[in-house]
Amino acid sequence: MSDGGVLDERGELPRLLLVEDDARLGPVIAEYLAETYDVTLCTDGVAGLDRAVRGVFDVMVVDRRLPGLDGVELVRGVRRARVATPILLLTALGTVPDKVDGLDAGANDYLTKPFEFDELLARLRALRRTFGDDDGAVRIGTWDYYPDSRCIYSPYDAPVVLTPKENDLLRLLAANPRRTFSRTRIAAAILGGAGQSGAVDAYVHYVRRKLEPAVIVTVRGEGYRLGSL
Template structure:
């Protein structure tokens, strides 16, 4: 669930525009983090969870398309709004194909930017209510359950927390320490993660969770 103050990452190398947008977005109720190039933007986006990203296409070090492509390859699913001075159809198509959800051409009206961000967050929240776990299976986040077709597969609170973490970042390999901090008490031993994975596989099938030897676990194909 999102906090009362949604966190936004603004990746923009124009300092004047960054200062202006930072103030306006803060007034709108966002907690705003700022990065001045694509490499720092990538680091921020991989290190923290954001409600939405605003990314300039023409960034130094790593451009906006490269940033979005890398984020999607790492399993980061938060919505991205690209800002650009390029308004040609091919440029918009490239941005959307790279994994951005929306595209706004400079110069733009601030009211339109804010409205688009609200729409992106609404759509993302609606889509995140269910996370895919295979062809017919879904993790129903709102009701904390797994649906296999019309059938419900009951999970314990810990099993749900582990599966929610894995399904939310489908290309990420989670270490035992990461899953331990997500779903267990700090006093629990790392072996409790393995036991939870074992119980999940008994309920969902061995292919539901993959072991990446020497690293940890990631979601499987069911």
């Protein structure tokens, strides 16, 4: 049995990308995980890589053998795009070299088929505890940022409290510090619609005004990325 869904600070289930081409197994895994996660299912490697790079997920589950693009190559592509989301690799090949290949590509853990669903859930919980930022501070320059409390602490000034949307913006950038996000991608992630790109500039302005201009860097022609304080 599933352990039930635990909502995040937005009142939503954590977002999980599942890339599995098996026509029977994929929907079964997705249905089981849907009690705990907001699941997006892709059935080939090329589409999976596109969703992994363009979307914002809390954790990913990727099958080793996929049509279009092998699971290990998918993981490499995700890491080349500087997406740091934790990845669990599913493999029917239980050999040590196969597991090493997946881990070397950038996967954070692996699970050999066939597996028990309870173990899959336990592995995902462990990944999110280890690689997530839900309970700890994120260091931005000399400041400590606590996404769950929407607070950022300076060593010299009083703590700054962000609004929910300002926090969503900074959380997104802080979770992927080397990645540049387009206005469209940010709007889709924090505002729920790609047609609100203009509002992104306003939230960037609000965060910069509350903290310092350098906290968010404008990459001309591309969008925004995390800066420094």
